Amino acid sequence: MEVTVGTAALALALLALPVLYERSGSFRFFCKMGFYNGWILLLALVAIPLCALRGRDVENMKIIRGLMQHVKHLYGIRMAVRGAQHFPPRQPYVVVSNHQSSLDLLGMMEVLPDRCVPIAKRELLYMGAVGVVCWLGGIIFIDRKRTHDAISVMAEAAHTMLSQDVRVWVFPEGTRNHSGSMLPFKRGAFHLAVQAQVPVVPIVISSYQHFYSKQERRFTAGQCVIQVLPPLPTRGLGPADVPALTERVRAAMLEAFEALSAELCPTAPPPAPQ
Ligand SMILES: CCCCCCCCCCCCCC(=O)SCCNC(=O)CCNC(=O)[C@H](O)C(C)(C)COP(=O)(O)OP(=O)(O)OC[C@H]1O[C@@H](n2cnc3c(N)ncnc32)[C@H](O)[C@@H]1OP(=O)(O)O
Numbered sequence: 001m002e003v004t005v006g007t008a009a010l011a012l013a014l015l016a017l018p019v020l021y022e023r024s025g026s027f028r029f030f031c032k033m034g035f036y037n038g039w040i041l042l043l044a045l046v047a048i049p050l051c052a053l054r055g056r057d058v059e060n061m062k063i064i065r066g067l068m069q070h071v072k073h074l075y076g077i078r079m080a081v082r083g084a085q086h087f088p089p090r091q092p093y094v095v096v097s098n099h100q101s102s103l104d105l106l107g108m109m110e111v112l113p114d115r116c117v118p119i120a121k122r123e124l125l126y127m128g129a130v131g132v133v134c135w136l137g138g139i140i141f142i143d144r145k146r147t148h149d150a151i152s153v154m155a156e157a158a159h160t161m162l163s164q165d166v167r168v169w170v171f172p173e174g175t176r177n178h179s180g181s182m183l184p185f186k187r188g189a190f191h192l193a194v195q196a197q198v199p200v201v202p203i204v205i206s207s208y209q210h211f212y213s214k215q216e217r218r219f220t221a222g223q224c225v226i227q228v229l230p231p232l233p234t235r236g237l238g239p240a241d242v243p244a245l246t247e248r249v250r251a252a253m254l255e256a257f258e259a260l261s262a263e264l265c266p267t268a269p270p271p272a273p274q
């Protein structure tokens with residue numbers, strides 16, 4: 001008897017889920033984000049044996065990129081890449097891009113050049129299978145709480161970029177930022193480019209605000225533009241030029257970000273100045 005009551009309660013609860021999903025935006029948001037994380041975890045489990053054949057190698061980023069590219073379709077996110085011709089064809093460079101949320105992974109995988117690895121916070125290493133895949137893909141980890149260590153890892157990266165023909169992707173805001181604008185940029189990426197004497201390639205991912213908002217628990221289908229801006233050379237620049245370079249890149253990115261926001265979501269109010 002108890003079993004039947006339990007089963008009936010469970011069946012009722014299961015039947016209620018689609019109704020809840022239909023009626024409650026928050027529930028839908030959590031389901032979608034939960035599935036996003038769970039799906040990536042599952043993809044990571046698929047990626048591990050494939051990547052392990054090579055060991056830790058930046059070429060594994062091609063496998064990771066290939067495995068991730070369908071995810072946007074599951075969420076009805078249409079992505080368009082503009083300015084891909086700006087990627088320098090055969091040389092190392094530092095990509096810098098804005099960082100709004102973990103959805104940036106989709107935009108990143110849409111344009112990630114060959115032999116390009118992200119710089120990521122160390123905590124990602126401890127995310128089970130995802131951490132293992134990041135390690136196998138050659139992702140460079142930094143401990144953000146230890147500036148000195150982070151800087152020496154970046155200095156090592158400058159050397160690796162040149163000796164092993166590797167490109168690096170950095171989120172210069174240093175953390176995710178949902179504000180609808182851009183945080184001040186940290187200078188690590190620009191020091192890295194100047195130390196290696198390689199160009200900086202800015203990439204702007206358009207605002208998610210019209211289809212995704214963590215605060216409002218809103219996540220619908222939508223459109224996202226990924227714009228590659230013209231590279232900035234650093235040949236001949238030294239450490240004293242880094243602050244001006246940083247500001248120049250940020251200004252160009254902010255201008256492109258605001259133009260994209262106005263184009264994709266003309267009714268939204270402009271973000272508060274920072
Ligand atoms: C299939 C399954 C798939 C799964 C796939 C998963 C893919 C995952 C994708 C992962 C995506 C994950 C994405 C993520 O995880 S994003 C989070 C991690 N990323 C970052 O934080 C990157 C950006 N951060 C920086 O660049 C910071 O500057 C660092 C971290 C380096 C230090 O920050 P910190 O806050 O500690 O200090 P500070 O910025 O005040 O700097 C202090 C001083 O040092 C100077 N300085 C800085 N750097 C250098 C240098 N190199 N040489 C010489 N000097 C340097 C600097 O100018 C300043 O001096 P001054 O200018 O004030 O005089």
Ligand SMILES: CCCCCCCC/C=C\CCCCCCCC(=O)OC[C@@H](O)COP(=O)(O)O
Pocket residue numbers: 036037038040041099101102103105121124126127128129130171174175176177
């Ligand atoms: C044994 C432990 C098992 C744990 C399992 C955890 C499962 C998690 C599964 C998938 C997570 C997929 C998310 C991929 C990472 C997205 C990259 C990202 O956006 O990193 C955040 C970082 O840029 C800024 O971090 P903060 O805003 O400073 O914070």
